Structures are given as structure tokens and as C-alpha cells.
Amino acid sequence: MFSYMGYAGKMLRVDLTTKKxxxxxxxxxxxxxxxxxxxxxxxxxxxxxxxxxxxxxxxNRLIVVTGPVTGTIWHTAGRAALVAKSPLxxxxxESHFGGFFGPELKFSGYDAIIIQGRSExxxxxxxxxxxxxxxxxxxLWGKNTYETADMIREELxxxxxxxxxxxxxxxxxxxxxxxxxxxxxxxxRTGMGxxxxxxxxxxxAVRGFxxxxxxxxxxxxxxxxxxxxxxxxxxxxxxxxxxxTPMLVGAKQAIGELPTKNHYTGIFGEYEEIDGPTxxxxxxxxxxxxxxxxxxxKKNNVVRAGEFEGTFTAGPEYEGVYAFGSNLMISxxxxxxxxxxLSNAYGMDVISLGVVMGFLAELFENKIIDEKETGGxxxxxxxxxxxxxxxxxxxxxxxxxxxxxxxxxxMAKRIGRGSEKYAMHVxxxxxxxxxxxxHRSAGLTHATAARGAxxxxxxxxxxxxxxxDVAAKRFGEDKVERVxxxxxxxFKALAVKMHEDAYxxxxxxxxxxxxxxxxxxxxMDDFAKILVAVTGEEEFGDVRxxxxxxxxxxxxxxxxxxxxxxxxxDDVLPDRFTKEPMPDGPGRGQVVNLxxxxxxxxxxxxxxxxxxxxxxxxxxxxLADVEEEISRIR
Amino acid sequence: xxEKVLVVNVEKCTGCRVCELxxxxxxxxxxxxxRSRVSVISWEERGIDVPALCNQCEDAxxxxxxxxxxxxxxxxxxxxxxxxxxxxxxxxxxxxxPFGGIGWxxxxxxxxxxxxxxxxxxxxxxxxxxxxxxxxxxRAAVLKRRRASESLAxxxxxxxxxx
Numbered sequence: 001m002f003s004y005m006g007y008a009g010k011m012l013r014v015d016l017t018t019k020k021x022x023x024x025x026x027x028x029x030x031x032x033x034x035x036x037x038x039x040x041x042x043x044x045x046x047x048x049x050x051x052x053x054x055x056x057x058x059x060n061r062l063i064v065v066t067g068p069v070t071g072t073i074w075h076t077a078g079r080a081a082l083v084a085k086s087p088l089x090x091x092x093x094e095s096h097f098g099g100f101f102g103p104e105l106k107f108s109g110y111d112a113i114i115i116q117g118r119s120e121x122x123x124x125x126x127x128x129x130x131x132x133x134x135x136x137x138x139x140l141w142g143k144n145t146y147e148t149a150d151m152i153r154e155e156l157x158x159x160x161x162x163x164x165x166x167x168x169x170x171x172x173x174x175x176x177x178x179x180x181x182x183x184x185x186x187x188x189r190t191g192m193g194x195x196x197x198x199x200x201x202x203x204x205a206v207r208g209f210x211x212x213x214x215x216x217x218x219x220x221x222x223x224x225x226x227x228x229x230x231x232x233x234x235x236x237x238x239x240x241x242x243x244x245t246p247m248l249v250g251a252k253q254a255i256g257e258l259p260t261k262n263h264y265t266g267i268f269g270e271y272e273e274i275d276g277p278t279x280x281x282x283x284x285x286x287x288x289x290x291x292x293x294x295x296x297x298k299k300n301n302v303v304r305a306g307e308f309e310g311t312f313t314a315g316p317e318y319e320g321v322y323a324f325g326s327n328l329m330i331s332x333x334x335x336x337x338x339x340x341x342l343s344n345a346y347g348m349d350v351i352s353l354g355v356v357m358g359f360l361a362e363l364f365e366n367k368i369i370d371e372k373e374t375g376g377x378x379x380x381x382x383x384x385x386x387x388x389x390x391x392x393x394x395x396x397x398x399x400x401x402x403x404x405x406x407x408x409x410x411m412a413k414r415i416g417r418g419s420e421k422y423a424m425h426v427x428x429x430x431x432x433x434x435x436x437x438x439h440r441s442a443g444l445t446h447a448t449a450a451r452g453a454x455x456x457x458x459x460x461x462x463x464x465x466x467x468x469d470v471a472a473k474r475f476g477e478d479k480v481e482r483v484x485x486x487x488x489x490x491f492k493a494l495a496v497k498m499h500e501d502a503y504x505x506x507x508x509x510x511x512x513x514x515x516x517x518x519x520x521x522x523x524m525d526d527f528a529k530i531l532v533a534v535t536g537e538e539e540f541g542d543v544r545x546x547x548x549x550x551x552x553x554x555x556x557x558x559x560x561x562x563x564x565x566x567x568x569x570d571d572v573l574p575d576r577f578t579k580e581p582m583p584d585g586p587g588r589g590q591v592v593n594l595x596x597x598x599x600x601x602x603x604x605x606x607x608x609x610x611x612x613x614x615x616x617x618x619x620x621x622x623l624a625d626v627e628e629e630i631s632r633i634r
Numbered sequence: 635x636x637e638k639v640l641v642v643n644v645e646k647c648t649g650c651r652v653c654e655l656x657x658x659x660x661x662x663x664x665x666x667x668x669r670s671r672v673s674v675i676s677w678e679e680r681g682i683d684v685p686a687l688c689n690q691c692e693d694a695x696x697x698x699x700x701x702x703x704x705x706x707x708x709x710x711x712x713x714x715x716x717x718x719x720x721x722x723x724x725x726x727x728x729x730x731x732p733f734g735g736i737g738w739x740x741x742x743x744x745x746x747x748x749x750x751x752x753x754x755x756x757x758x759x760x761x762x763x764x765x766x767x768x769x770x771x772x773r774a775a776v777l778k779r780r781r782a783s784e785s786l787a788x789x790x791x792x793x794x795x796x797x
Contacts, residue, residue, distance in 0.1 A: 211666030
């Protein structure tokens with residue numbers, strides 16, 4: 001029995017080169033110092049993946065990880081995360097998915113799977129009733145995500161098998177290939193699908209019949225019921241249940257931050273064609289929840305008539321609507337649904353793909369490239385038919401799709417001629433649907449987050465979307481006005497750091513961004529209570545201790561990046577955000593003053609002016625071994 | 635307490651499986667969907683989720699099928715009770731039930747069925763959408779009609795544009 005409740009107490013280690021599988025006991029220090037989820041994975045990646053390891057080589061690790069709360073009844077306890085060195089960015093890579101895979105892994109008796117090596121032939125990992133086995137997948141290679149899942153369930157003769165699979169994009173090493181689980185859930189960012197593809201690992205199939213046991217069941221049931229009540233009473237949570245995340249389209253347009261035309265502006269004239277109410281009215285075909293979630297934000301949508309008739313897709317989320325819609329100036333919603341469906345089926349991150357297309361459209365607009373270079377392919381703003389075609393070209397690396405599959409940073413590098421100016425990325429990760437010009441803390445988030453231009457790991461929402469009361473609780477009445485001014489750099493470093501550390505705990509439990517990040521219902525005091533009820537470790541009940549663990553996790557992630565050469569020079573934003581004033585809308589004239597926020601952020605973090613974690617900070621966080629390596633770089 | 639029944643509103647089920655967790659937590663003090671007496675059957679790709687549970691049938695096939703009299707009903711009660719002293723684990727009830735209302739506990743190796751949690755069914759208590767409700771038996775039919783009519787009214791409004 002493991003020291004703490006909630007955990008399975010075991011990790012599965014799989015070497016695809018030697019086809020060896022062995023079980024490792026979960027280390028108590030990992031649970032105590034990093035809780036679980038991406039916290040735990042950050043430590044494992046730090047220990048095992050050094051700077052010279054190729055992200056697509058056999059030595060890279062793919063860590064599939066759950067947390068102590070995964071598989072319980074607490075709100076949104078259905079999540080799991082995939083962690084590896086990212087082939088898209090070359091640094092820290094992580095991506096989470098909901099659905100049912102994480103709990104099934106816990107019911108199988110494992111907290112995590114660590115996959116290393118590379119198989120010669122395609123394989124899939126099958127864990128049935130706790131027994132792991134590497135199975136042939138030649139017949140699955142070339143199938144899309146949905147076909148793959150179907151065939152595996154058929155073959156195992158069990159519809160309840162939970163599957164994480166890649167599509168053709170992952171096989172073809174598209175750098176932003178994702179990993180699908182279920183119909184609705186994707187670990188989208190940083191190319192975890194390409195890592196699986198490089199290992200010739202088509203899928204992981206899990207079916208477990210065990211259980212998750214917790215320290216104080218009655219207490220946890222009370223906390224879960226309380227969470228349920230708070231969600232059902234939260235207007236925005238209920239709106240989210242009704243519309244899903246596309247409800248943000250209208251909200252973002254209203255504040256002039258619906259990224260449009262490759263992040264040129266935040267105003268999209270035709271936004272009403274792609275906003276939450278329109279999608280709900282015209283295309284909605286069902287509301288779905290992930291495991292143990294009171295929210296149910298997942299939407300099925302169908303095109304009932306017209307050009308893309310019959311397209312039935314899970315989602316898109318807000319990010320997909322922005323990336324394929326306003327970002328490309330496309331208002332044809334059926335086309336967006338089609339692109340979303342194809343991205344899901346082939347297995348690609350919709351954000352990176354949309355930004356790649358936006359980059360190309362802007363290069364054509366500015367005559368930096370022409371059809372001669374692209375084999376006759378030309379993408380213009382609003383050309384939805386070509387955009388739909390492009391999805392397939394990227395997945396199969398056909399024509400210009402081969403270059404697009406590398407992501408915007410690499411595209412700009414190879415095209416040259418000043419194209420970098422239009423490449424919307426940070427550290428190689430394409431920018432998500434926020435804009436620092438109208439939301440300063442988002443600018444700092446994009447610049448500093450461990451995986452690049454991220455919207456999940458430190459994005460502050462309480463400073464922007466009308467949560468003055470929540471912001472006042474977190475920052476104090478004296479600071480709240482300035483915190484909530486999205487056009488000011490004041491206190492944004494403080495806000496980003498605080499949220500980054502808190503979200504690190506969220507991602508270690510693991511629970512969902514939704515109802516923690518936004519709407520901001522649950523916070524550290526809730527995590528403290530859940531963790532004690534689940535694990536029985538009283539020290540997790542101290543919010544200060546949790547903040548310290550969160551800080552430790554973020555420093556380990558940063559150290560991993562510093563090991564790969566990341567410093568202040570990489571904590572940047574494209575010039576569009578720092579030099580081109582927002583052209584229209586409520587935020588007209590705004591730019592990001594990044595340097596000021598960076599200085600403050602490093603200082604609050606205890607990092608030097610170059611963005612490298614300081615000795616005192618690392619020792620304070622009990623990271624002496626990390627300090628030893630970083631001291632040689634510093 | 636026993637005049638109430640569980641009513642399933644399929645169209646409201648989001649497939650979150652909280653009911654399964656609440657059920658296993660109540661009966662076994664652990665979270666284990668495979669030991670739950672209610673199961674959500676999902677067709678993810680088609681967006682359909684159906685909670686399958688014991689309907690406490692008036693003329694219950696499971697009672698008839700049971701060779702040892704382990705399944706029985708107390709006169710005047712809704713609940714179909716299961717007496718483990720008499721149960722031999724032959725699964726005849728499982729085969730006879732048309733709804734898949736009888737489950738199998740893989741740990742204790744015996745059949746399991748809904749016991750309404752002694753009057754406070756946890757599945758209905760935790761269900762966040764009202765897909766499982768615990769209502770007075772004599773009102774259940776009316777309630778179902780109301781729910782169906784609501785869907786119809788929404789549909790009518792959609793096709794008539796609210797006129």
C-alpha cells in the first residue's frame with residue numbers, strides 16, 4: 001500500500017525498443033513534493049531527459065500521468081496529461097486531456113505510464129485488467145483517430161476500453177500532432193502526437209476494473225456535493241454548459257480581443273456568424289461531459305444542410321473557432337466545423353494549424369511568397385474552401401503542407417525574407433486566442449509560460465472578464481483597480497506568478513482549467529481541502545505549502561527549459577504585440593510593454609535578470625540538485 | 635420512504651458517470667464504476683448516453699427468474715430486494731432483466747442491484763443535470779409526460795420560429 005491514499009502507487013515503464021515492460025513503485029518524494037500530474041512529470045522529465053536528447057528520438061520520454069484526485073467524484077476528476085520534450089518547440093512539452101482515459105488508468109492500478117525507446121514496427125500498448133501488453137498495430141497504421149479507436153475496441157471486444165490514439169498527422173510527424181481520447185478530448189498542444197508517432201506507438205488502450213480509494217470518503221463526498229452546488233449556482237458555468245467555450249467569441253469581440261487576421265486586430269466584423277448563440281442555434285447536436293464533471297461544456301455539432309452537410313464533430317472549442325474563423329477571416333461556420341472535424345480525425349492541434357494558415361495567408365497578402373513556391377497553392381483571407389483543403393495537406397505533408405507541418409517558427413526560418421515578423425509564436429509554440437495589447441497579463445503569460453505561447457498554465461482571467469470581487473480577494477482592495485486594468489502593466493507580474501503557481505497545483509491534482517481558470521469558482525483553499533480528504537496528508541491542507549509546491553514545479557519546468565538554452569531572449573512576443581498598436585476596437589492604440597513586466601516577474605520569481613532561477617530560490621524550494629546543474633549555466 | 639422511484643431522463647444525461655461514482659462510494663467506500671449498480675452506456679460518436687439501472691418493475695422478471703427466492707418484494711413496497719443469504723450467484727436474474735438492471739460485482743463475485751440506498755439514492759442526489767431523479771411513484775408518469783412535452787414544445791418553437 002502506498003503511503004498516501006488516492007494514488008494507485010505504481011507506475012508502468014515501457015521500453016518500446018526492447019519491448020520490455022516493468023512496474024515501478026511510485027516514489028513517495030514525488031507525491032510529497034510534486035503531488036502528481038504535470039508536477040510529478042516535471043520532476044521525471046528533469047531527471048531523465050537531458051539537453052542532447054532528440055524530441056523525436058528513442059530517448060525522449062512520453063509520460064502519461066494522472067493525479068491523486070483523478071478517478072474520484074470531485075468535480076472534473078477525469079483528466080490526464082501527456083508530457084515529453086516537445087518536437088515543435090524543443091523544450092518543455094505538456095498537454096492535457098479530459099474524457100475518461102485518466103480514471104481508467106487509475107482503475108487499472110497505475111498513476112502513470114512512462115514510455116521510452118522506439119519500436120521498429122507500429123504497435124499499441126494495451127493495459128487490460130491491469131495487465132500490460134505491447135500489441136501489433138500494422139493494421140492500424142494509416143487510420144485516423146476515430147477509426148483507430150473503433151478498431152481497437154472491436155478487437156478487444158469491449159466498448160468500454162478507453163483509448164488515447166494518434167491519427168495520420170502523428171504518424172507523419174506533423175510537429176503539432178495531437179493525441180485523441182474518446183470523441184471529444186484531445187491533448188492538443190506541443191506535438192505529443194508526433195512523439196507517439198516517432199516511437200511508432202499508434203495508441204494506448206486501457207480498461208480497468210479496480211478502484212480509487214481515498215482517505216476520508218465522507219469528507220470528499222461533502223466537498224464534491226458542495227462543488228456541484230457551486231457550479232449549478234454559477235451563471236457563467238451554466239452558460240458554459242449551454243454554449244460551450246464558443247460563448248467566449250462574443251465576449252472577446254466585445255472587449256476587442258477576438259484575434260483576427262493572424263492577430264492583426266481584435267475585431268472581426270462577421271463574428272456573429274461564429275459566436276456561441278449562433279453555433280448553438282444552428283449546429284448543436286448534443287451536450288457532453290467528461291468523467292465526473294458537473295459542467296458538461298463539450299458540444300457536438302452537425303452541419304444539417306449545404307456545402308459541408310453531414311459533418312458531425314465534437315466541438316470546436318473557442319480556440320478552434322478563433323484559429324479557423326476570425327484568425328483566417330472565415331465566417332463560414334460549416335467550413336470551420338469541417339476543419340475542426342478533419343483536425344480531430346487526422347489528429348492535429350487546431351490552434352497551431354490555424355496560426356500556420358494565418359501566417360501563410362499574410363505572407364501571400366504581403367507578396368513574400370507566391371504560388372510558384374507553393375506548387376500552385378494559394379491561401380487568402382476568408383478563402384474557406386482552400387483552408388479546408390489545407391488541413392489534409394498538412395496531415396499528409398503534401399505540397400506546401402510539408403512545410404506547414406513544421407510550425408510557423410520553422411516556416412519563417414526556411415522562408416526568410418522578413419517573414420518572421422508575421423510568425424505568431426513564442427518559443428516555437430503558436431499563439432493562442434488572446435492578445436496582450438488588450439489583456440496585458442496575457443501578454444506576459446504568452447512570453448513566459450514554460451511551453452511557449454500558452455493560454456492554460458498562467459492565464460489570468462479575473463483581471464479582465466468582470467471578476468472584480470474575485471480579484472479583490474486574491475490581490476487586496478488596494479490593488480484591485482490596477483490589477484483589473486487590462487491596458488496597464490501594473491501588478492501583472494504578480495498576477496501571472498500567483499496564477500501560475502496555483503494552476504500548477506490544479507494540474508497536479510489533476511482537475512480542469514474550467515471552473516478554476518475560468519469561470520473562477522475553485523481556488524487553492526478548495527485544493528487544500530480536497531487533497532487532504534483524498535490523500536490523508538495533512539501538510540497538503542496548508543495553502544502556503546501548496547503555493548510552495550506550485551512554485552517548485554514551475555521552477556523545475558523553467559530549469560528544464562534553461563537546460564535547453566532558454567533565457568530572457570526567448571521570453572518575448574512577436575513585434576505585432578509590442579510595436580504595432582491595436583488598430584481598432586476598444587483597445588485601439590494599445591501595445592505591450594513587456595520588458596517592465598518581465599523585470600518584475602523575474603524579481604518575484606527570484607530569477608536573475610536573464611531569467612535564470614536564482615540559487616537562493618532553488619535552495620529555498622529544496623532543489624539543490626537542480627541548482628547544481630543551473631549554477632554551471634548561470 | 636419506499637413510494638419513490640428513480641426516473642431516467644435520457645435526453646439530459648451528459649455521460650459524466652457521477653452516478654456510478656456516487657453509487658460505488660455509498661456501497662463500497664471507494665470509487666469503482668465496475669462495481670456500480672447504475673451504469674451509463676455511451677455511444678460517444680453519436681452523442682448518446684443512457685443510464686441503465688434497476689426499474690424496480692411491478693411484475694419483475696428477476697423475481698420470477700430467481701430459483702432460490704433471493705429476490706423478493708415486501709408487500710406494498712416499490713423496492714425489489716435482494717437477500718444475499720439466499721443468493722447463489724447463478725446470474726439468472728441478470729439474464730432475465732430486460733434493462734440490464736442487474737450488475738456483477740467482480741470483487742465479491744456476486745450480483746448487485748439498486749437498493750435505492752435505503753431511501754436516499756446517491757445517483758439522483760449527485761446527478762448534475764436531473765438525468766436521474768427520485769420522485770413519487772404516482773407522479774412519475776406525469777413527470778415523464780411533462781418532460782416529453784417540454785422537448786416537444788421546444789421543438790415546436792424551433793420549427794414555428796416561436797409563433
